[in-house]
Amino acid sequence: MSARIIHIASNTFREAVRDRVLYNLIAFALLLSGAAIFVGQISIDIERLVVVNLGLSAVSLFGVVIAIFIGIGLVSKEIEKRTLYTVLSRPVRRWEFIVGKFFGLAGTLVVNTFFMGIGVFGALLYVAHKFSSGDAQILTALYFIILQFLIICSLALLFSSFSSPLLSAIFAFALFVIGSFSDDLRGFAYLTHGIAHWIATGAAYLVPNFSALNVISAVAHEQGIGGQLILQNTVYALFYSAMALSGAVLIFERRNLK
Amino acid sequence: MPAIEILGLEKTYMVGFWRKRPKRALHPLHLTVEEGEIFGFLGPNGAGKTTTLKLMMGLVFPTGGTARILGQEWTDPEVKAQIGFLPEQPYFYDYLTAHELLDYYGQLSGVPGKERKPKIEQMLRRVGLHDVKGVQLRKFSKGMLQRVGIAQAILHDPKLVFFDEPMSGLDPLGRREVRDLMEQLKHEGKTVFFSTHILSDAEALCDRVAIIHKGELRGVGAVEELTSAVQGKVEVIWQGTQIPASMKALGAECHTTGDTIRAVIPESQQDAAIDALRRERMRLIAITPLRTSLEAYFVEKLQHSQTTAGVSK
Secondary structure, three states: OHHHHHHHHHHHHHHHHHHHHHHHHHHHHEEEEEEEEHHHHHHHOOOHHHHHHHHHHHHHHHHHHHHHHHHHHHHHHHEEEEHHHHOOOOOOOOOHHHHHHHHHHHHHHHHHHHHHHHHHHHHHHHHHHOHHHHHHHHHHHHEEEEHHHHHHHHHHHHHOOOHHHHHHHHHHHHHHHHOOHHHHHHHHHHHHHHHHHHHHHHHHHHOOOHHHHHHHHHHHHOOOHHHHHHHHHHHHHHHHHHHHHHHHHHHOOOOOOO | OOOOOEEEEEEEEEOOOOOOOOEEEEEEEEEEOOOOOOEEEEOOOOHHHHHHHHHHHHHHHHHOEEEOOOOEEOOOOOOOHEEEEOOOOOOOOOOHHHHHHHHHHHHHHHHHHHHHHHHHHHHHHOOOOOOOOOOOOHHHHHHHHHHHHHHHOOOOOOOOEEOOOOOOOOOOHHHHHHHHHHHHHOOOOOOEEEEEOOOHHHHHHEEEEEEEEEEEEEEEHHHHHOOOOOOOEEEEEOOOOOOOHHHHHHOOOEEEEEEEEEEEHHHHHHHHHHHHHHOOOOOHHHEEEEEOHHHHHHHHHHHHHHHHHHHOO
């Protein structure tokens, strides 16, 4: 990787830290510790199920919100504030800027998820008093959540490269919601015929398949996650992110910075 | 080898809801800037100065034409390691301190790690910001940001520097400092290309200037050439309070200020005026050919272009 990409990524990470993005961890910690105390008092034998479900869903939701709201401003804010002028007037390729921004945001979300993951394990230990062998699958769920973030970051960047922050946020959030129900969209495509079938099938494959990346419920019920799914999801998320990122680069390479 | 060769660069934006209406921001521009000179790019607001600079920096793409910077294709990203750029009214990452910002830009420009720290210190001292350690840029005034902007433009020791309105936002002292700095850069052998609409700055600094108006180049040349003694008149200044009749007889337009008198006479009457003052035993202070000011030249070019546009309509 070019050194310039690393420098742009670290500056993006630093921006997120200085803009107090990681303060969301405080809200997360409060939510999780409150839930753990509450669940410990009202539920019998399902404490683990509730804490894992709630904890991982919160990790996902907090991360998605951060990915969308930072991602949509990564390019447009730089253009609007003209900070980009002094970056692109140096020996920095436009694609390096986009890729650096992507890695910076992805790095922020990985760090965020790491601390939230510690929080989930802490809450679990508080309610169950010990770890079980099935708890290791929480790590797989967290890994899939990070894969989701990569896709969302790349999509937010793609929209940010040609659209306003508001529209980018709407597009990215809409895709997140549709992608979360992509299994249903595939089921719908299966039931339709003719042109509707082709359109629904096309849409089902075009939107990100977040259903496959959501194993929170399975992990909460201590169901095993197969190695094949891990491999498939990894390849899928990396491919989808690379495609979205390439789209962002293609658009940004041709954009006039007025 | 010229530092900059602009070969017909032009820019037309498509405007309107359907982006079908063309709006020409820059007519084909041909311009050469030699190495080591301070070149002023003059024009009123909206003339096309910033568009030209953005084209040179690869921030906008031309509709036609090409350019060469330091002998290389201007689109080559590696050329940019040898140039510095200060945008108009610069805005930087305000969560960084001046040191952090310059460190980041130094990294992007490929300044080696060991050299960066001393260079940053030196650069901040050079622009008068040596005592801002630990202060985030969001707390900087407009003038301080302009200084940071100048520091980032020259941090990596570029051969060619582009400044877009470098004096804007600066107080008179700051403007003077920037002028001195630009002269220092010239003495260091660097080429300085700067846009401005403040003509006194251009007149004081530039070896050559170009005038652009409504996206079209209206004139280019050395400041001395453009402001040469076209009027064929000389200015005579002497000590005294009374205007001698012999001077009046020469058709001089005289103005008295305190104990000095200033007269403007045709160049052909110069010897006669000196003789007249000698006869009257008056002390001659100065006799200088009258030059057109850059401002007068600038206004004339702009008026001429407006008249031409009016006639063509």
